[in-house]
Amino acid sequence: MTSIHILNGPNLNLLGLREPEIYGVQTLADVDKACTDLGAELGLTTVFRQSNHEGELVDWVQQARGEAFGIIINPAAFTHTSVALLDALKAYDGKVLEVHISNIHQRESFRHHSFISGRADGILAGLGTQGYLLALRRMAELSTNSS
Numbered sequence: 001m002t003s004i005h006i007l008n009g010p011n012l013n014l015l016g017l018r019e020p021e022i023y024g025v026q027t028l029a030d031v032d033k034a035c036t037d038l039g040a041e042l043g044l045t046t047v048f049r050q051s052n053h054e055g056e057l058v059d060w061v062q063q064a065r066g067e068a069f070g071i072i073i074n075p076a077a078f079t080h081t082s083v084a085l086l087d088a089l090k091a092y093d094g095k096v097l098e099v100h101i102s103n104i105h106q107r108e109s110f111r112h113h114s115f116i117s118g119r120a121d122g123i124l125a126g127l128g129t130q131g132y133l134l135a136l137r138r139m140a141e142l143s144t145n146s147s
């Protein structure tokens, strides 16, 4: 089975518990379950992880080498700060899709720049948690058609 690793950055463990006006009411566990269910329909296995620690996310990106067809990543605040995560993703040879629940371009100017986008094969922002599912559908498409 094709494996997709879904990585989530700092504070996303609070999803659904705080700031529902920005991030919605679904918890990260809800998103994990929705991804597992859709993945099963699409013939993909999903590994869903969250960390508040930059180094741990870097380790997980490195671990995905040779294990995962693709990485779906919401780097959260590390989007705007992390060259380390960018470098790890550049060393990864599979597909990378960057997801943001909110539309980062409609928010404060410091959220407008992403270090990750230069490596991402696609970017989804402002689609709520549905962005994860759309990214998964895109991974299914890429794994069968490669374009």
Ligand code: CA2
Residues within 6 Å of the ligand: 010, 011, 012, 013, 014, 015, 016, 017, 018, 019, 023, 074, 075, 076, 077, 078, 079, 099, 100, 101, 102, 103, 104, 111
């Ligand atoms: O829109 C997104 O998905 C973000 O990646 C979320 C990050 C933010 O720093 C990015 O600019 C955009 C923040 C994740 C924190 O998530 C929370 C969820 C609920 C309550 C508090 C934080």
